[in-house]
Amino acid sequence: MRFSIAVIPLVLFAALAGVFLLNIDKDASVVPSVLIDKPAPEFSLPPLPGRDKGLSRADLTKGEVSVLNVFASWCVPCRAEHPLIKRLSREADVPVYGLNYKEKDPEDGVKWLAELGDPYTAVGMDLSGRTGIDFGVYGVPETFIIDGTGQIRYKHVGPVTVEVLEKVLLPKIAELKG
Amino acid sequence: MISRFKLVFGALAILVPVIASNPAFAVNPDEMLSNPVLEERAREISKELRCLVCQNQSIDDSDAELARDLRVLVRERLVAGDDNEEVIDYIVARYGDYVLLNPPLKPETYILWASPAVLVVLALLAVFAFYRRKQREGSPASASLSKDEQDRLDELLGTSNDDGKS
Numbered sequence: 001m002r003f004s005i006a007v008i009p010l011v012l013f014a015a016l017a018g019v020f021l022l023n024i025d026k027d028a029s030v031v032p033s034v035l036i037d038k039p040a041p042e043f044s045l046p047p048l049p050g051r052d053k054g055l056s057r058a059d060l061t062k063g064e065v066s067v068l069n070v071f072a073s074w075c076v077p078c079r080a081e082h083p084l085i086k087r088l089s090r091e092a093d094v095p096v097y098g099l100n101y102k103e104k105d106p107e108d109g110v111k112w113l114a115e116l117g118d119p120y121t122a123v124g125m126d127l128s129g130r131t132g133i134d135f136g137v138y139g140v141p142e143t144f145i146i147d148g149t150g151q152i153r154y155k156h157v158g159p160v161t162v163e164v165l166e167k168v169l170l171p172k173i174a175e176l177k178g
Numbered sequence: 179m180i181s182r183f184k185l186v187f188g189a190l191a192i193l194v195p196v197i198a199s200n201p202a203f204a205v206n207p208d209e210m211l212s213n214p215v216l217e218e219r220a221r222e223i224s225k226e227l228r229c230l231v232c233q234n235q236s237i238d239d240s241d242a243e244l245a246r247d248l249r250v251l252v253r254e255r256l257v258a259g260d261d262n263e264e265v266i267d268y269i270v271a272r273y274g275d276y277v278l279l280n281p282p283l284k285p286e287t288y289i290l291w292a293s294p295a296v297l298v299v300l301a302l303l304a305v306f307a308f309y310r311r312k313q314r315e316g317s318p319a320s321a322s323l324s325k326d327e328q329d330r331l332d333e334l335l336g337t338s339n340d341d342g343k344s
Contacts, residue, residue, distance in 0.1 A: 133244075
């Protein structure tokens with residue numbers, strides 16, 4: 001009896017340590033998306049100034065896997081991930097669409113792409129951020145992988161890193177392309 | 179003369195609780211609805227919704243850009259005629275249960291909701307078991323001293339029956 005009571009704190013500690021060990025790699029700031037395996041929301045966004053093609057849901061349902069990258073010129077991590085979005089666009093062989101999120105000035109996105117290079121098949125301008133909310137965006141950059149029927153299949157929150165690109169996004173896209 | 183330190187400390191001691199008890203709301207006048215009933219409902223809903231950028235503030239409290247957009251969205255839905263539940267469902271459909279500051283009762287959260295009650299029951303059982311055992315064993319702390327022990331104590335303390343107590 002006395003022995004079993006003495007063991008309780010030890011068992012509790014071990015259980016707690018186990019829980020912490022299982023969760024140590026999880027980033028608490030990443031909110032799991034409810035939109036995974038759900039159809040992408042209906043939207044239709046105007047093009048960037050001086051361009052003729054905007055972006056709408058129809059672009060995501062053309063029967064091929066596509067990527068939607070949410071970016072903004074005011075977002076510093078977007079600048080950091082941009083070379084990798086270019087690489088993604090080159091290596092994945094799927095259309096990569098841009099959602100230009102909440103620019104203060106519509107020209108900002110154009111200037112940003114002129115400076116850093118434009119890897120996007122088409123860009124939609126979401127000045128109000130309303131389409132972003134429909135996609136459950138809560139921090140730029142975010143990157144969605146969408147299958148040919150317009151279902152959201154994967155979402156990466158935060159800047160794409162070399163590791164994320166090579167170990168997660170590219171394999172996921174390859175898998176969906178079948 | 180009061181030292182500067184005391185003055186500053188005194189001021190802080192008065193100001194800090196006052197400031198802390200008056201949380202500044204982030205709702206800007208231009209966001210507010212002219213209909214006070216709807217505005218009141220909007221405030222109520224906003225207090226239930228988590229700001230996803232700051233995560234431990236409600237969108238009613240947060241100055242984050244996204245929180246502002248969500249506040250405006252909540253008001254738009256209300257003006258469009260949604261009831262409170264529909265507005266909350268609208269946001270949950272996009273951001274998941276995570277946006278609710280009060281987690282809903284569903285199979286995934288049974289443990290969460292049950293744990294306080296379970297802990298109270300366990301604690302009561304432990305207290306009960308503790309007293310039962312103490313009773314059974316007899317409490318050495320409260321039992322009175324035997325005659326021999328009392329004599330020995332008196333001897334050690336150098337007291338005898340003549341100074342009042344026995």
